[in-house]
Amino acid sequence: MSRSTGIRGNEKVAGWLFVGPMIVVLGLFLVLPIFMALWVSLLDWAPARGDPFSGGGEYVGTDNYRSLVAVDALTRTDFMKSMRNTFYYVLFVVPLQTVLALFLAVVLNQKRLRGKGFFRSAFYFPSVTSSVAISMVFLFLFLNNGGINKVLSWVGIDGPSWFSDANGVFHLLLGVVGVDQAPGALGANGVLGLSFWEWLAGPSVALCAIIVLVVWTTAGTFMLMFLAALQDIPVEVDEAALIDGATTWRKFRYVTLPQLKPVLFLVLTLGLISTWQIFDQVYVMSEGNPDKTTLTPAFLSYRESFVSQNWGTGAAIAFVLFAVILLLTLIQRWVMRDKDEPRRRRRAEVPA
Amino acid sequence: MRTTALRLVAAASLALAVTACGGGGFEEKKDSGGPTSAEGKAELRVLIGSSGDAETNAVNAAVDAWEEESGNTAVVTNSADLTTDLSKTFASNDPYDVMYIDAGRFATYADTGALYPYGDDYENVDDIYQTLRDTFTYDGDFYCAPKDFSTLALVINDTMWAEAGLTEADYPKTWDDLAAVAGKLTKGDRPGLVTAPSRDRLGAFMLEAGGWIVNEDATEAIADSAENAEALGYVQELLNAGSLAFFADVDAGWGGEAFGKQSTAMTIEGNWVKGAMSADFPDVDYTVVELPEGPAGQGTMLFSTCWGVAAKSDAQEQAIDLIESLTSPEQQLANADAFGVMPALESVREDYAAKYPEDAAFIAGAEYGTGPVSLPDFEPVLADFDSELAGLAKGDPQAILDALNKNASAALSG
Structure with a gap:
């Protein structure tokens, strides 16, 4: 200086x-x-x-924070349920929306595809529509005698009553093989106010409907990011791989995908952050029902503050959520670090 | 992308900022005793959560009349999200002077000191039904006068009733009667009775059995009583017999909608069902009867909204004057005509009953009804109970009540 x-x-x-x-x-x-x-x-x-x-x-x-994790009362149970729900929600949404977005982008990147502009707009359309409007449409689609169940009935499936079904899908799957009660130790023991059986419930049927909605709406945005990155890949690299005799799959796996890594990192990070904060859909569609299986930390924070007038607890939930997201993003960065060049600064690779 | 959590933080901080920016200068007005009064002409601001245009217009007309008469001014604002707007207004140093306060949330606001208890300054206090006065009393103070009230009753589809071979003599008087007619009215996929999985509906059965969530002084949780277990057990029997279902099972948003769509022959709802029926389902003929007696006699739920006065208002005297005019016997009868509510005053009960004989079952509930549990920190406890009730068909009533009792005790002591 x-x-x-x-x-x-x-x-x-x-x-x-x-x-x-x-x-x-x-x-x-x-x-x-x-x-x-x-x-x-x-x-x-x-x-x-x-x-x-x-x-x-x-x-x-720190009483407000303690009531979330240390005091055996309703606040902790509610908070833990919301963390469980959101964990399963993130676990399903992030991979699904990333894979779907990548798939759509690769399809749209085909040179010989006709009507590209139309499909690009069509896939992106849900992302520019208000999430409240989409939630309302989905409410009607997922009615007991709504569109989804009608379609299911054509193939002989008796669809569930989506938004009032609190059964976790893991429980339902176990039910198929005859386990419909908590096996002794799982039901009797637990941690943080929920039994292990409850922790392992998986997303409820109602939450699955929300998962489908969110994957459908956000895939479009991430598709655009992938598409931009795909169009950035030099044609020569592709052609070189072809000349070397790579099949389509191998070309995608070993040539295209590595070059998409920075965008993949971006998409996963943005996906992880936004999914942990899910609020709009819950507020509009389910308000945490049925049986609190769509309760999420963001919605719980709102409810504690505005409805129950416990603003301290509401604020504490927001900060715990912030810490969780920060931690997970750091873990994700560490997992996705460039293993070949550990010391390289990655800053330049991550588009902001 | 990270907007939601930030939005929450921002909303919370906005509430803070509003408080902070107002700066000092504001002192507790409670200590000075008596209501504050504006010097000269008062300019009141009124926040309502209207049920529709009919109510908004009626309130506006009544407020205009008061302005004319008193020489003060008052502006009415209708809120689409009253809960949120109330939080915002109580955070400011210059809140709305007069506002709607729901009976179920009233204690939460009273407890945080947001409301001015004007029971002593309100003239016509003895005319208010005792049950309603209890509902709006917190820590011994009567806080606010109800604008009207509602009770629950059994709403019956006349056509289906006749189809099932039932007559007026069969209107259910007891739980057994109700189980019997609900069974007769159940036809294929159509349950005989549909209601909500909520303490605000099923709570009536608990009252009829002689139980309730808290004791009379609201000092102790008594939810795990045998009476409550009997009530939930009865409801569970109906559910498992298929003669009772919850509204979501028949693709409705509430009991009245299920009833209007003829997805059920009976529902348990309040007198607001009248407005919905005449607006959306004018072709359905129905009769309203009182809820059947349980083992401990009659019982029903009582709902109301009162006119609260902000503790920080600087024109409380004028605000109370406005409320007295808005809740006068004449005005409450006019409101009954305008948007179908029931006056909360005993003195006009006869007038109302004479004019609306079909509402006899609803108004009768004023005698024996019980208001919602309104205590600070109870919102999540009751919400938890509601979500448990949704799974009552497969659940264990005593376990549900034990959990409720534990949570309620914790909230009472906390």
Whole structure:
């Protein structure tokens, strides 16, 4: 660093001047509120109790966080159910939407495909439609005598009553082989307020309907990202592989896919973050029902704050969720790190 | 992509920011005793969660009349999401002066000090049904006057009733009667009775059996009683016999919709079912009778919304004056005509009953009805109970009640 003299002497001031407005905006609307919410998560507070920064609300330390993980009561059970539900939700949505998006992108990248523009718009369409509107349409589709069950009945399947069926799909699968009760130890023992049998329920039938909805709506966005990356791959590389005698599958697996890795990382990260925060669909379609199997941390945070007036607990849930997402993203980064060149800075590879 | 959690944080912080930006200067007004009063002309702001245009227009007309008479001004705002808007307004230093407060949520707001208890300043307090006064009393203070009320009753489809060979003499008087007629009215996929898996409907059976979730003083949880178990056991029998189903099983959003679509012959709903029937299903003929007696006699659920006054309002006196005019006997009768609600005042009971004889079963519930459990921190407890009730057919009533009792006790002590 040279001293700020000479003809570039004022650059530093000018720099701060240019970023100043953004710092103010981000600070005021992002950083400051986050710290305010952090403070509230340490209080027993409701709006009517007055300003939390001048004595409104009672300081309770980490009680709100403890009630989420350590105190055997309803709050913990609800929170753990929401974590379980969302875990299964993420487990299904992220791989499904990534694979579907990649598949659609590869199909659309075919040189000889006709009507490309039409399909591109058609696949992208759900992503630009309001999630509330789509949720309403899906509510009708998944009625007991709605479209989905009608189609199922044509092939002789008696469809479930989707949004009132709280059975977990893993439980249902076990039921097929005759296990419809919790086997002794699984039902009797548990951790964090839920029995092991409950932890292993899998997504409920109702949650599956939401999974289908979300995969369908978000695949379009990620398809565009994959498509952009696919079109970026130089044709020569493809042709070289062909000349070397690679089959279509091997070409895709060993030539195309490695070049898509940065985008794959982006898609998985964005997918992981957004799925953990699912709120709109739950708010519109199920409000956590049936039997709390569509309860999610984001919705629970809303309910604790706005409905139950326990804003401290609501804020604490938001921060635990933040920590979970951060942790999972770090793990994912570590898993997907470039194993050949461990020391290389990856910054340049990740499009923002 | 990370908007949702941020939105939550932002919403919470916005509530804070509103509080923080208002700065100091505001002191607890409770201590000074008596309501605050505006100097000169008051400008009141009123927040309502209207059931529809008919109600909005009726409230506006009544408020206009009060403005004319008192010389003050009042602006009515209708909220599409009252719960959220109430949270926002209570966070500000200049909240709405007068607002709708639901009976089930009332204690949550009273407990956080959001409401001004104006029971002592409200003139006509003795005319309000005792059951309703109890509902809106928290910690010994009567907080707010109900704008109207509703009770649950049994709604019967006349055509199906006749088809099943039943007559007026068969209207169910006891649980056994109800089980019998529900069985007779069940036909193939169509259950005889449809209602909601909620404490707000099935709670009536608990009351009829002599049980309830908390004791009379709301100091102790008594949910795991034998009476409650008997009630849920009875409901479970009906469910397993196929003569009772919950609305989702027949593809409806609530009992009234299932009833209007003729997916069932009977439902347990409140008097709001009238409006829905005349608007959406005018061709269905129906009769309303009181809920049958249980082992401990009659029982029903009571619902209401009251006119709350904000603790931070600086024109509480004028606000109470407005509410007195909005809840006057004449006004409540006018509201009954305009949007089909029942007056919460004993003095106009006869007038109402004479004008709407078909509502006799609903208004009778005012005598023996019980309001929803309204205690701070009870929302998640009751929501949990509701979700358990949805699985009642396969569940164990005593286990459900034990869990409710445990959660309710924890909420009461916390």
